[in-house]
Amino acid sequence: MLTSMAATMFATAGCIQHHTQGETMRDCPTLLDMIAGLIAIPSISSADPLLDQGNRAVIDLLAGWLQDSGFRVEIMPLPGAPARANLIATLGSGPGGLVLAGHTDTVPFDEQRWNHDPFCMSEHNQRLYGLGSSDMKAFLALAIEAARGLQPGDLHEPLIILATADEETSMAGARLLLEQQRPRARFAIIGEPTGLLPVRMHKGIFMESISLHGQSGHSSDPALGNSALEGMHRVIGTLLDWRNELQSGFRNQLFAVPVPTLNLGHVHGGDNPNRICAECELQIDLRPLPGMAIDELRGELQHRVRQTLAGSGIDVTFRALFEGIPAMETPASAHIVQLAEQLTGQRAGAVAFSTEAPYLTGLGMETIVLGPGNIEQAHQPDEYLSLARLQPTVDLLQNAIKSVCINPGQLL
Numbered sequence: 001m002l003t004s005m006a007a008t009m010f011a012t013a014g015c016i017q018h019h020t021q022g023e024t025m026r027d028c029p030t031l032l033d034m035i036a037g038l039i040a041i042p043s044i045s046s047a048d049p050l051l052d053q054g055n056r057a058v059i060d061l062l063a064g065w066l067q068d069s070g071f072r073v074e075i076m077p078l079p080g081a082p083a084r085a086n087l088i089a090t091l092g093s094g095p096g097g098l099v100l101a102g103h104t105d106t107v108p109f110d111e112q113r114w115n116h117d118p119f120c121m122s123e124h125n126q127r128l129y130g131l132g133s134s135d136m137k138a139f140l141a142l143a144i145e146a147a148r149g150l151q152p153g154d155l156h157e158p159l160i161i162l163a164t165a166d167e168e169t170s171m172a173g174a175r176l177l178l179e180q181q182r183p184r185a186r187f188a189i190i191g192e193p194t195g196l197l198p199v200r201m202h203k204g205i206f207m208e209s210i211s212l213h214g215q216s217g218h219s220s221d222p223a224l225g226n227s228a229l230e231g232m233h234r235v236i237g238t239l240l241d242w243r244n245e246l247q248s249g250f251r252n253q254l255f256a257v258p259v260p261t262l263n264l265g266h267v268h269g270g271d272n273p274n275r276i277c278a279e280c281e282l283q284i285d286l287r288p289l290p291g292m293a294i295d296e297l298r299g300e301l302q303h304r305v306r307q308t309l310a311g312s313g314i315d316v317t318f319r320a321l322f323e324g325i326p327a328m329e330t331p332a333s334a335h336i337v338q339l340a341e342q343l344t345g346q347r348a349g350a351v352a353f354s355t356e357a358p359y360l361t362g363l364g365m366e367t368i369v370l371g372p373g374n375i376e377q378a379h380q381p382d383e384y385l386s387l388a389r390l391q392p393t394v395d396l397l398q399n400a401i402k403s404v405c406i407n408p409g410q411l412l
């Protein structure tokens with residue numbers, strides 16, 4: 001049980017240097033030491049190679065604690081990326097079971113705007129500050145804490161703690177799990193920041209670049225060229241019409257924005273007022289509702305753009321800026337949804353951000369997103385996790401473990 005006194009004592013100890021890679025550990029450290037230890041290891045994911053760090057040291061730290069806690073630990077390196085790995089840690093055996101899942105990477109941070117050291121957990125005003133406190137390294141420490149003292153013999157169905165790589169960028173870790181068809185279990189809880197409210201639905205996302213190739217020429221005579229910019233004007237009209245169609249065809253009231261969105265985020269074309277524009281690029285994102293398949297949407301997008309340009313002499317190339325994450329939906333009637341609703345006393349809802357849930361769903365698990373952080377604090381300077389969220393999260397996870405792994409016969 002965590003008390004504010006314990007937290008204060010910890011804080012006065014200052015920033016403690018925690019177990020480093022390769023150190024032998026006999027006892028699993030306290031919850032706060034684990035959270036601080038995870039935050040202390042930078043594991044930034046970024047498309048910018050100068051910022052990108054990999055997550056292997058975090059995985060090794062977790063692997064040590066989990067091994068000491070009696071879990072069978074498997075590290076699954078990402079092919080061709082030695083600094084990245086997933087971790088599958090299993091207590092107990094047999095079919096069924098519960099996965100507690102989280103990603104080990106964080107987004108980059110803006111040093112100038114932080115008032116706390118992002119890599120040195122500090123406690124202030126009943127909050128634990130640090131990069132990854134809310135989104136979401138702390139959840140993995142909470143999952144280990146919830147399993148503290150459990151023996152394999154206590155479990156009728158296995159408990160699996162799953163830690164992934166590269167969630168914040170490519171979802172490469174989750175994609176690899178799907179490819180390898182591991183781990184398998186009946187249920188999964190992903191501890192992304194939902195303010196301890198169960199979430200059974202989120203939108204998908206993909207990003208596409210549309211480049212039009214016309215012909216430059218002197219602006220005094222339109223016949224000398226073929227304006228890619230004017231072509232783009234028509235393409236944008238087509239996309240806005242398509243957006244209207246999508247928004248009148250698809251609606252889900254569980255979302256704050258109940259329709260799919262299509263954003264024209266970036267456009268660049270031409271160079272000079274007196275030259276006919278030869279090249280023009282538009283970048284969009286599209287966020288589908290559950291039930292809308294990304295492959296089909298991409299096909300439709302390309303078909304409509306090509307049709308718009310047919311006969312114009314303007315060529316088009318498409319490039320996936322972000323391959324995409326499918327939307328996720330676990331039915332309201334699913335056991336994991338009902339269990340989460342029972343344990344939290346809250347109706348399961350929907351969020352606007354994407355998670356690894358579609359990949360775990362793809363592995364056959366009934367999946368819910370439910371974690372202690374708040375999305376408002378994620379990806380922000382001075383990211384924090386409220387101390388008041390720790391014990392309720394441990395209690396909730398212990399109850400979920402009891403219901404799924406220890407007494408599965410009594411499952412709802």
Ligand SMILES: [Zn+2]
Nearest residue numbers: 103135136192
């Ligand atoms: Zn996250």
